[in-house]
Amino acid sequence: MYWVAHYNDGSQLSQLKPDGSRNNYNDIDRQNLNAFVLCRDNGSVLAAVDFSPDNLIDPDIGPKRLIWRKRHSANSNGQQLHIQLAGWQRRVKGRNIQSILYINEETEAIVLGGQWLENAPMMHSIVPLECETDLI
């Protein structure tokens, strides 16, 4: 599974380069993002998150900010679980709100989650990266 960032000017940045190397999540132009797409290894689309400009003229609602992670768990019995997180966070009336897809890499089951809760088994917050300082 890999991501493809689609931009407003029609261009795109794929996590996988033609030569097999990889673009970094940090390299995504988050200001010009139109859609964030997760593709299967065969290139077919599994899920997509819309970032097209919503032209909101409301000072209490900020723009959508991309969030993507792979959330892994591994236990002492050797069992592993891999979940892709893809979605957005925006500020609404001073509060951060989230809308995140949680995608089981093995089963492709998708759950749409809302606000992060720190006591939630899966739907809890990330640690923002330097490229995500606008999430803080």
Add this chain to the structure above:
Amino acid sequence: MAATVIINRLIGENATITACAITSGSARFGTQDTNTSPCATRIPSSGSNYSYWLTTQLNCTAAPDNSLTNIKWYSDGTNSFGTGLQAVVCPASAYASAVGTAGSSGCILNVTNHTGLTGAPSIFTTYTSGNKLTVAGSIAATTGSFGYRVVMQLQVESTATPGNSGEETFTWEWDES
């Protein structure tokens, strides 16, 4: 390529730490600083004896594109070790080799005996999927051990019964970007 991470048990003297990958059923509490079939912890006639503390840490063997962050640790919330047996857990910023008397009891896990602990240990069932232990640390686009260690110890009371204890499962979680 996605990052690859394994769970290691750390044993040995501070200057020569040995990392042993934990696979199903391969990590045992005992009274030796070894990963396989350590001496049993003696059941006391009164009071408590302790296993040698058991130190675990994540190790990245194939680097992420960007980083591994947001490390968590938790149990299933139920003590299945058996009667008279309890375990405690605490993160540690530094490694300290387990010490004690082989075949009898380890030194109690506390901030005096293990100066790397971040605080007093807690009962391991405190940490569940809904209340995960936050483990400090991260790793960038490279390989190697990362994050604080998670140190555990089994406490053996006089009410315990001889033989192998029940098994417990512990889970680590982390985010990759």
